[in-house]
Amino acid sequence: MRERQGKRGLFKRFSDSRFAWDVVQGPVYNRLIGGAASELYERFVDSVSPPEGSRLLDIGCGPGHICLMLAVKHPTVSILGVDYSQTQVRAANRLREKQGITNCEFVRGDAMDLPFGDTSFETVISFASIKHWPDERRGLEEVRRVLVPGGSTLIEEADSAADYEDLQRFYQRFSAWWVYGRFMDFYLNSVVFGRSVSMKEAEALARASGFTDVSAEKVEGWPMFLLRFTR
Numbered sequence: 001m002r003e004r005q006g007k008r009g010l011f012k013r014f015s016d017s018r019f020a021w022d023v024v025q026g027p028v029y030n031r032l033i034g035g036a037a038s039e040l041y042e043r044f045v046d047s048v049s050p051p052e053g054s055r056l057l058d059i060g061c062g063p064g065h066i067c068l069m070l071a072v073k074h075p076t077v078s079i080l081g082v083d084y085s086q087t088q089v090r091a092a093n094r095l096r097e098k099q100g101i102t103n104c105e106f107v108r109g110d111a112m113d114l115p116f117g118d119t120s121f122e123t124v125i126s127f128a129s130i131k132h133w134p135d136e137r138r139g140l141e142e143v144r145r146v147l148v149p150g151g152s153t154l155i156e157e158a159d160s161a162a163d164y165e166d167l168q169r170f171y172q173r174f175s176a177w178w179v180y181g182r183f184m185d186f187y188l189n190s191v192v193f194g195r196s197v198s199m200k201e202a203e204a205l206a207r208a209s210g211f212t213d214v215s216a217e218k219v220e221g222w223p224m225f226l227l228r229f230t231r
């Protein structure tokens with residue numbers, strides 16, 4: 001288990017910036033992780049069950065894989081992916097056009113100040129994004145604002161308190177020959193897991209943001225947790 005290194009380091013602040021996602025992290029993440037994470041995406045998509053004809057928002061949608069998988073699986077649901085990186089929104093739109101999917105859109109917007117009215121969605125999801133938000137609690141309050149009463153949320157995130165074995169398996173799975181091993185180790189520790197929240201911290205943050213019906217579980221075999229709550 002790694003110790004959480006806090007939110008404030010200079011490298012962390014740079015790597016969480018929109019500029020970093022536009023120029024470096026977006027393209028690297030999308031090539032390295034996005035392509036290799038299909039098993040994880042499928043498991044997450046299977047846990048989401050939006051009502052027929054409802055509206056679903058994915059915050060920090062990145063290159064859009066999860067939204068597009070959900071759009072195919074739930075053709076009556078209107079899906080909206082939001083990300084603050086223009087590079088990511090462009091990548092997601094390209095993929096959507098390529099797949100010819102019509103019940104899904106991608107727009108630019110910040111999790112700290114979502115560009116949507118109150119009670120706009122029946123379901124809100126987010127995958128591997130909250131650890132990059134400068135203020136997780138504020139982001140969760142935004143989730144609460146845009147959800148309809150009774151609406152549900154599913155958040156999957158890297159667990160800063162993950163087992164060492166799960167972390168090792170994760171490193172090996174996502175390393176690539178063209179990425180220097182020590183850099184990958186530093187990156188995953190410093191930017192991903194070491195700076196993320198633990199499952200317990202995420203539960204507490206959801207409660208502090210006004211959600212009562214909060215539950216969390218470990219994703220078996222992965223250094224991730226799944227958090228669910230209802231407004």
Ligand SMILES: C[S@@+](CC[C@H](N)C(=O)[O-])C[C@H]1O[C@@H](n2cnc3c(N)ncnc32)[C@H](O)[C@@H]1O
Pocket residue numbers: 016021029034059060061062063064065066082083084085088109110111112126127128129132133134
């Ligand atoms: C690790 S990627 C995950 C992308 C996607 N959910 C996936 O699993 O493929 C994190 C994403 O969160 C986005 N992000 C980070 N901070 C954000 C913020 N404050 N508002 C909106 N998006 C943000 C980044 O641009 C990036 O695309």
